[in-house]
Amino acid sequence: MDAAVEPFKARRIYLLLRDRISSGVLAAGERLPGEPDLAATHGVSRVTIRRALDQLVAEKMLERRPGVGTFVCATAPLGSTVLNFSDVFSHLKEMGRCTEVRLLSFGYAVPAAPVAAALGLAPGEKAQRAVRVRMIGDAPFSYLTTHVPERVGQTYSEADLARQPLLALLERSGVVIGRARQSISATLAGPDVAGLLQLEMGAPLLSLTRVVEDEAGGAVEHLHALYRPDRFTFEMQLQRTGAQGERRWSPLPPPAAAEAATTGENAKPVRPLRDKRNSP
């Protein structure tokens, strides 16, 4: 009976320590108390403590130095592959490294009801559906599912989409892109996505849903994106607007267009926000 309960306790300790590390309460370089102390503090067995620590070591949040102890890692996990959304939204720049995309599936199917509604499809109407994983080198950071109305989808092939960004293909088809609306949320990695993004099942993911419209207001793309938060965050600068007492912020204009590149998709590899202040 107790054996069945222990994984829950280990998860509790894991989440507790994870919080303390990511908030900086346990500082980088700090040595953790020994396993017996941690077990006594939290009222659990040493086995439970070890299981929680194992997971944090696997995630590079902790580091074991044999004969010395367990330490909070001095650098952000995967710091060099962290990606940021540079300016307010989707202004893409390359910062020395390229992202690469793997097209996992390409076909036509009747989408799930929320996607069909967003695209304004008739009941039973098919859409062009593609699933892609975007990588930096060998490190996957996003899992992208797109749906495009069939009449637009038929203007490009699987080979086209394997090579070119979807937005460029939409424009090639004659679509004039108008507005988009998007929603950013958070979710957990299910078993399939976890495998593709090289994560533990149940890991946190940033999620984005974007509906792109043409000039007439017709939906031409539905994007659902899942991002590894250790490799991709949305970052933006804001300026204060409005009268005193009104809490309003407006986005700052994006950096000079000269910096814009035409590769990648809404992502640029840069140092994480918390590293910027320490950079030379």
Next chain:
Amino acid sequence: MDAAVEPFKARRIYLLLRDRISSGVLAAGERLPGEPDLAATHGVSRVTIRRALDQLVAEKMLERRPGVGTFVCATAPLGSTVLNFSDVFSHLKEMGRCTEVRLLSFGYAVPAAPVAAALGLAPGEKAQRAVRVRMIGDAPFSYLTTHVPERVGQTYSEADLARQPLLALLERSGVVIGRARQSISATLAGPDVAGLLQLEMGAPLLSLTRVVEDEAGGAVEHLHALYRPDRFTFEMQLQRTGAQGERRWSPLPPPAAAEAATTGENAKPVRPLRDKRNSP
């Protein structure tokens, strides 16, 4: 031994079904196969299936109708309390209901290293630290930790912060707010935050880190916010800018200032994005 492994399997089934429900692959109103069928399909025991379904029922993603079966809930969980970030950022509007804040702690302490670095504090320098939970009625949706340099913090009291938004208090102190930069990510609910936000431990959370600067570029506030994604999402409208082939979006200007209200903090209770298309 097997007893210890089952919770992992149940979590796997839970995450799998959760994905299918939230993506619409399992449609609202749809009846799930019976527990023996699900157990056979996934190669697990009925006890494991029941455990996964129990959690989805508790989260109002599934509904059991005795003698009939288990159904995908027809409405979004907690639909009526879902909150959106209406326009690009922090333009606040009231939509009929007010948010309320509970001040959980107020004091002065040396912050963790990343916060101290963001605020430009000297080693050992204290900051005014406050923890608040924001609610809609009885439903908590955000957990906010703020740090303010001591010299600014001393211009307001605990009672002030319990009643007024922090940004208003900063401006009352004579600070002229300049820019802010923020980063949006995702994380998991640790045991403490889970309790306060009335969530299961390990549930996904949206996280936001914002550093607010005064006109001279000095940091005057560090905000770390955690949001329940079922009750709060970031939403924005974008317009296409730049040449064809450049994938660039710019935010649309916020709605008329007349709609702005001076209560709440960066949140408005509205219907979720997916409901908007169906609203009259």
